[in-house]
Amino acid sequence: MPKLIRQFLDAVTHSGPSYNAPVLPRRGDAVEAWLKAQRDEYYPDHGEQWSAIDDLLDEYRLHADTGTPLHEHVCEGGNVDDCAGCYDAKNGASA
Numbered sequence: 133m134p135k136l137i138r139q140f141l142d143a144v145t146h147s148g149p150s151y152n153a154p155v156l157p158r159r160g161d162a163v164e165a166w167l168k169a170q171r172d173e174y175y176p177d178h179g180e181q182w183s184a185i186d187d188l189l190d191e192y193r194l195h196a197d198t199g200t201p202l203h204e205h206v207c208e209g210g211n212v213d214d215c216a217g218c219y220d221a222k223n224g225a226s227a
Contacts, residue, residue: 157196
């Protein structure tokens, strides 16, 4: 029972050997390289596809630069309080 309690506390406090931190995006990692390669395949003849992948690459790099996990919201300024409207808009809520 003490092991179960310790694992629970580690998970709740996000520390200790039982907690597995989420993998954070990093500049220059394999995912960024793959996105860039996919984007470059569409240059210069396929503007819409290139732009869509470039937007994904920009978003990935923003997450990497701010240290934000991919499943969390991130704003250009890095402060969610500064962009409450864009967070609501992305989630379909009214601002």
